[in-house]
Amino acid sequence: MKQLYAPWRNAYVTQASDNKKINTNTPKPSGPDDCVFCKQVAANDDDKYFILKRYEHCFVMMNLYPYNAGHLMVLPYEHKGWLDELSPLVRSEIMEAINNALVVSKKVLYNEGFNVGINLGSAGGGGIPGHLHVHTVPRWRGDTAFLEVLSETALISNDLNKVFSDLKKAFAQLSL
Numbered sequence: 001m002k003q004l005y006a007p008w009r010n011a012y013v014t015q016a017s018d019n020k021k022i023n024t025n026t027p028k029p030s031g032p033d034d035c036v037f038c039k040q041v042a043a044n045d046d047d048k049y050f051i052l053k054r055y056e057h058c059f060v061m062m063n064l065y066p067y068n069a070g071h072l073m074v075l076p077y078e079h080k081g082w083l084d085e086l087s088p089l090v091r092s093e094i095m096e097a098i099n100n101a102l103v104v105s106k107k108v109l110y111n112e113g114f115n116v117g118i119n120l121g122s123a124g125g126g127g128i129p130g131h132l133h134v135h136t137v138p139r140w141r142g143d144t145a146f147l148e149v150l151s152e153t154a155l156i157s158n159d160l161n162k163v164f165s166d167l168k169k170a171f172a173q174l175s176l
Contacts, residue, residue, distance in 0.1 A: 032079035037131045041077060050164050053171040057090040058097050060171070062164055063135070070109045070138040070163055072101045081130045082120060094134060101136045104170040109163070111138035 032038040040049040041059055050062035052072070063071040074097045076090050083091060102114060115137040119125035 031130070035079055035131050036128065037075055037133065038079050041075075047164075050160070052164070052168050053097070053100070053174075055093055055097055057093045060097055060101050062160065062167070064160075066137075066160070067115075067135075068137050068139065068143060069160075070105050070111065070167065072105065072136045072167075073133040074098050074101060074136070075131060075133045079131050081126070081132055083118075083132065086132070098134055098136060100171070100174055104167055104174065105136065105138050108166045108170050109138050111140055113139040115139060 040061070041051065043049065046052075046054075050064065051059055052062065053060040057078075058074055058076045060072055060074050063073050074094055076086055076094060078086065078090065080086055086094075098116065102116070105111060105114070116135065118132065118134050119127070120129070120132070122129045
């Protein structure tokens with residue numbers, strides 16, 4: 001197999017902020033007024049948007065279209081698409097927030113490893129390239145099964161609301 005597609009994520013990456021599909025041949029919205037992340041963090045409805053922790057310059061939220069249970073994202077409040085557009089202070093805080101996300105995830109989910117990554121720019125695979133976000137994806141031995149390979153269906157056996165509740169409690173207990 002040379003390529004493995006995840007078409008179930010298409011609705012997420014091609015959806016405009018008003019929940020109408022946009023033409024995938026046109027550029028994605030790039031300003032903070034059109035950014036789903038900017039709108040969600042500004043709404044101050046953390047439970048609705050699965051925002052787990054707010055820091056001074058960044059925040060941690062669950063991915064609503066996860067690759068695995070506990071798939072988190074760390075994002076700056078600033079609508080910037082590239083690391084070099086952020087100040088060293090913001091980049092440093094993002095790294096600390098990533099570390100906290102890993103510590104909390106291991107404590108709550110008992111996962112055996114992680115994939116951590118940033119997709120920079122459209123060509124780098126960024127579904128929302130205008131707002132930098134770092135993914136932390138918990139992994140377990142054998143968590144990729146025949147469903148993902150044969151039917152392009154991700155099996156996530158955890159209730160996202162329960163995972164959110166458990167992770168939020170653990171983030172609140174962190175001594176920062």
